[in-house]
Amino acid sequence: MLYLIGTGLGDYDITKEAEKALSLCDAIMVDGYTAAISDKKLEYMRSISDKSIRILGRTALEEDISKTISEAKSKNLAILVNGDPLIATTHKTILIEARKNNIDFKVLHSTSVLSVSMAESGLDFYRFGPICTIPRWSEHYKPVSFYETVLNNIKNNQHSIMLLDYDNEKRESIRLEEALTIMRNAESHYGNGIMADNSYVELLCDLGTEKQKIKYCKLNEIDKSINYTMATLILPAKLSDIENEYLKMYETTV
Amino acid sequence: MLYLIGTGLGDYDITKEAEKALSLCDAIMVDGYTAAISDKKLEYMRSISDKSIRILGRTALEEDISKTISEAKSKNLAILVNGDPLIATTHKTILIEARKNNIDFKVLHSTSVLSVSMAESGLDFYRFGPICTIPRWSEHYKPVSFYETVLNNIKNNQHSIMLLDYDNEKRESIRLEEALTIMRNAESHYGNGIMADNSYVELLCDLGTEKQKIKYCKLNEIDKSINYTMATLILPAKLSDIENEYLKMYETTV
Numbered sequence: 040m041l042y043l044i045g046t047g048l049g050d051y052d053i054t055k056e057a058e059k060a061l062s063l064c065d066a067i068m069v070d071g072y073t074a075a076i077s078d079k080k081l082e083y084m085r086s087i088s089d090k091s092i093r094i095l096g097r098t099a100l101e102e103d104i105s106k107t108i109s110e111a112k113s114k115n116l117a118i119l120v121n122g123d124p125l126i127a128t129t130h131k132t133i134l135i136e137a138r139k140n141n142i143d144f145k146v147l148h149s150t151s152v153l154s155v156s157m158a159e160s161g162l163d164f165y166r167f168g169p170i171c172t173i174p175r176w177s178e179h180y181k182p183v184s185f186y187e188t189v190l191n192n193i194k195n196n197q198h199s200i201m202l203l204d205y206d207n208e209k210r211e212s213i214r215l216e217e218a219l220t221i222m223r224n225a226e227s228h229y230g231n232g233i234m235a236d237n238s239y240v241e242l243l244c245d246l247g248t249e250k251q252k253i254k255y256c257k258l259n260e261i262d263k264s265i266n267y268t269m270a271t272l273i274l275p276a277k278l279s280d281i282e283n284e285y286l287k288m289y290e291t292t293v
Numbered sequence: 294m295l296y297l298i299g300t301g302l303g304d305y306d307i308t309k310e311a312e313k314a315l316s317l318c319d320a321i322m323v324d325g326y327t328a329a330i331s332d333k334k335l336e337y338m339r340s341i342s343d344k345s346i347r348i349l350g351r352t353a354l355e356e357d358i359s360k361t362i363s364e365a366k367s368k369n370l371a372i373l374v375n376g377d378p379l380i381a382t383t384h385k386t387i388l389i390e391a392r393k394n395n396i397d398f399k400v401l402h403s404t405s406v407l408s409v410s411m412a413e414s415g416l417d418f419y420r421f422g423p424i425c426t427i428p429r430w431s432e433h434y435k436p437v438s439f440y441e442t443v444l445n446n447i448k449n450n451q452h453s454i455m456l457l458d459y460d461n462e463k464r465e466s467i468r469l470e471e472a473l474t475i476m477r478n479a480e481s482h483y484g485n486g487i488m489a490d491n492s493y494v495e496l497l498c499d500l501g502t503e504k505q506k507i508k509y510c511k512l513n514e515i516d517k518s519i520n521y522t523m524a525t526l527i528l529p530a531k532l533s534d535i536e537n538e539y540l541k542m543y544e545t546t547v
Contacts, residue, residue, distance in 0.1 A: 047308060047402075049308070049402075050310075051308060051309040051310040052310060052402070054301060054305060054306045054403070054404070055305040055306070055307060055309075055312070055337075056304075056305040056306060059305070083309075123404075123408050123409070124412065125413065125415075126408075128417075128535065131415060131535065131539055134542075135535075135538055135539060138542055146412075146413070148306070148408075148409050148501050149308070149403075149404060150308070150405075151404075151409075153407065153408040153411060153418060154380070154402075154405035154407040154408035155377070155405075157380070157407060158377055158378065158379035158400075159400070161385060163382075164424060165424055165425065165426075165442075166423060167423060167424070168422060168423060169419055169420060169421060169422060169449075169451055170418060170421070172419075188419075195423075195445065195449075197423060247402050281386070281389075284389055285388075285389060288388075288389075288392055
């Protein structure tokens with residue numbers, strides 16, 4: 040049996056159900072590619088399982104996935120992921136591969152940045168349009184099309200979650216300085232004024248962890264020195280009364 | 294301190310972090326209004342906390358909320374909710390009220406129908422438009438406007454999550470028979486053909502629990518006798534190749 044186990048956002052967010060499964064596993068691996076698991080969390084996983092834990096990189100999780108999961112044919116194998124599994128395409132292809140190889144699998148969920156963003160934002164969950172990512176730029180690849188997603192959402196009076204891209208080498212989201220520069224460039228490119236200096240955004244840092252910080256302010260008021268591992272920005276559409284009242288909590292929190 | 298604690302979708306989905314908080318609480322209450330907590334889960338909560346657990350109805354959670362949470366001024370009080378907190382407006386007003394009364398609070402998250410729907414659906418999370426609910430009809434109130442949300446999503450090539458309304462008295466989602474009748478009526482009213490007999494949908498029953506069942510089929514092929522406590526329907530937009538491949542798993546699962 041292959042267990043794909045979400046370890047959630049916080050260091051101790053693994054569910055009781057998943058702990059039980061983990062204690063039954065013969066081998067334990069960690070997805071070290073799509074998002075990082077903190078050292079504290081890894082240490083806790085070791086304390087539950089008493090097995091050694093192998094960290095998997097991109098090759099083991101993608102090109103060599105068939106080989107990686109082959110021992111699940113005869114043993115109980117767990118692959119641990121940060122947050123909730125199956126959001127990343129990599130996890131979906133793991134299950135498609137398991138199915139092709141007649142390997143039984145079970146997915147155990149935990150806290151996810153998608154639902155915790157919606158919950159902690161204080162915004163009505165019915166009003167979120169599609170999610171996008173502010174992508175890392177490289178010298179020759181400078182995409183700004185996330186702006187179109189946000190623009191379309193605003194036109195439909197929908198809120199926009201913008202995940203800050205994950206930097207696999209540094210094991211953290213891109214820095215605010217970089218994200219804000221990309222947003223400014225996207226604004227210059229499209230020019231609809233939705234990411235202007237005085238546009239209001241919610242900055243959500245390290246959601247669902249003990250370090251969680253949330254701030255609601257204008258784009259040019261963001262404190263770029265805030266320390267975080269993972270961060271998300273939300274660009275709200277026109278606020279309802281209750282949303283407005285809730286967001287007052289975040290005007291003074293950081 | 295007021296702890297608003299998500300107990301997740303499954304019976305043992307409470308996180309380690311939340312278990313620890315619960316063991317420190319002087320009084321424990323359960324939201325019995327916005328969604329039901331199973332008897333098995335309640336029993337498990339009792340085994341963790343050794344306190345008696347008071348079930349709260351609408352009045353205690355809404356009109357009388359200020360009184361309900363007043364003991365959190367001097368004691369550690371937990372309010373347990375099914376799934377993840379803060380999705381329901383009721384939970385947001387609890388925190389607004391706590392803030393007004395200078396009561397410190399902490400939210401502890403768990404698995405949510407919003408993220409688990411996106412994850413288990415096999416569909417790309419970037420492609421989900423706004424979520425809607427297929428509402429219970431009464432003799433004098435027969436809303437069909439959820440159709441407009443889905444129609445707008447389809448026009449934008451976005452997937453639609455349609456939650457089946459929660460029946461507070463029966464402690465379960467409305468039955469498929471009723472949901473399908475409402476969808477048929479909405480289709481007759483608007484006539485865009487997006488909820489026709491041969492429209493494909495995903496039916497997700499008791500997500501994130503040990504009873505989870507998922508089926509991908511045409512609307513007129515749904516087996517209405519499927520037994521469930523909570524259910525969700527997803528009406529997908531045009532599928533990508535990987536989505537299509539993933540959904541093959543669900544053509545034969547129920």
